[in-house]
Amino acid sequence: MRLSGLQKILWVLAGVAALVFGWLLLWSDYRADRAQTEYEPPFVAEFELTDHQGMTRTEGDFAGRWMLVFFGFANCPDVCPTTLAEVAAVMDGLGDEAEKVQPIFITIDPERDTPAALADFVPRFDAGIVGLTGTPEQIAETSETFPIFYERIEDASAPDGYTMGHTSHLFLFDPEAGFADSWPYGTPAEEILADLRERI
Incomplete structure (x- = not known):
C-alpha cells in the first residue's frame, strides 16, 4: 500500500517527535545527575590518623566544628605553603x-611526613592547624574516602629524588563532618572567608 503525501509527512513528524521526546528524557536524567553531583553532599570526612603530636585522631574529635581540610606534603615548594x-x-x-x-592538613607523603616532620611544618603558619599522617595504607584509605588523587613523581632535583602530585582543592566540612564546599587552588582568602562567614 502506497502512502499519500500527507501520510508521509505525518510519519516523519511522528518520528521527529519520538526523537525529541527521547532526547528530553536523556537531558532530564543528565540534569538530575548534575544536580545531585553539584548540590548534594557526596561524602563525609572519615579518617583515623596520627597528628603532629603523636595522638590518634578521627573526624569525631572535631565534631561540632567546621573543618577546613587540605591534602599536601611538607616538601611541597609552592601549592601547599601558599594554600x-x-x-x-x-x-x-x-x-x-x-x-x-578547625584547619587540618593531611599529608599524602607519609614516607617523609612523620609526626615530627609535621610538628616542624604546620606551626609555621600560626593558625592552629592540625597535621595528620599515618601509614601508606592509612593515607591511601583516607584518599579514597574523601576522595582525592595523589601520586609520587620521580624528580632528581627534588628532596630525596621525588615530589608529589595531588588534588589541590581546599575542602570544607560541616559540624557533622558532611562535605559542604571546596575551593580550587588560588582562591583568595577573602573569598573563602566570605563563604565561611555566610555558613557559620
Whole structure:
C-alpha cells in the first residue's frame, strides 16, 4: 500500500517527535545527575590518623566544628605553603568565630611526613592547624574516602629524588563532618572567608 503525501509527512513528524521526546528524557536524567553531583553532599570526612603530636585522631574529635581540610606534603615548594598561608589568613579574619573552625592538613607523603616532620611544618603558619599522617595504607584509605588523587613523581632535583602530585582543592566540612564546599587552588582568602562567614 502506497502512502499519500500527507501520510508521509505525518510519519516523519511522528518520528521527529519520538526523537525529541527521547532526547528530553536523556537531558532530564543528565540534569538530575548534575544536580545531585553539584548540590548534594557526596561524602563525609572519615579518617583515623596520627597528628603532629603523636595522638590518634578521627573526624569525631572535631565534631561540632567546621573543618577546613587540605591534602599536601611538607616538601611541597609552592601549592601547599601558599594554600596553608591562605588558610591562616582565613582563620585570622574569622576573629572570635575562629574557634568554630578547625584547619587540618593531611599529608599524602607519609614516607617523609612523620609526626615530627609535621610538628616542624604546620606551626609555621600560626593558625592552629592540625597535621595528620599515618601509614601508606592509612593515607591511601583516607584518599579514597574523601576522595582525592595523589601520586609520587620521580624528580632528581627534588628532596630525596621525588615530589608529589595531588588534588589541590581546599575542602570544607560541616559540624557533622558532611562535605559542604571546596575551593580550587588560588582562591583568595577573602573569598573563602566570605563563604565561611555566610555558613557559620
